[in-house]
Amino acid sequence: MDNTNRDKSTIVNNVTKSLRQAILNGTLKKGERLIQEEWAERLDVSRMPIREALTQLQMEGLVEMVPHKGAIVTPITRDDIEEIYHTRSLLEGLAVEKSLPYLTKEDKKQLEKILIEMEGIQLSDVTNEHYIQLNAAFHETLRKGCPWPRVQKMVETLGISPIAPNLLIDYYAETQREHRMIYEAALRGDPAELRASVEYHILRTKNNLITCMELLKKP
DSSP states (O other): OOHHHHHHHHHHHHHHHHHHHHHHTTSSOTTOEEOHHHHHHHTTOOHHHHHHHHHHHHHTTSEEEETTTEEEEOOOOHHHHHHHHHHHHHHHHHHHHHHGGGOOHHHHHHHHHHHHHHHTOOOSTTTHHHHHHHHHHHHHHHHTTOSOHHHHHHHHHHOOOTTHHHHOGGGHHHHHHHHHHHHHHHHHTOHHHHHHHHHHHHHHHHHHHHHHHHHHHOO
């Protein structure tokens, strides 16, 4: 990446962080229009990085692009996080418990490969998207053997909040220790242990997300 592209990427990342914080700390309220011209002036940037930031925030579920209105703020609340992650811990815990007896040696080798790659990443704005993809692949591989399609579908519908890695960078080492704990439980072949380690990991992520969101609200 040359210096020009690197500088552009830094500007977009900074704008995205500023807008994300404004949404999560309540500066921008639910249903409010995020007016590009106003924020370009406020952040002293052109409209281009604002547009690129809005694309990222739309992926994170923090804004919705509405025809003839533009970007409408759709913040994620504490209750949203509680509901999504608590439900997911129960369903994904069940999915991996049912999946484990059907995982092959190749599946477990794939888990190890993904885990090692995640452990080798220095989490940053540049690597964040790749990490999200690896994390999703790790969880998908764990539950791929689950013979209950409805449970699989419900877990996929809930997903993982894309804002999580951005907000939880300080918890990265802890998260990787939990991923290794999950992998080791899968290697030992104990479905109950695997279920417990996955449930713990998801609930711990929920609690850390809520902590980060509460800190953003403080002046």
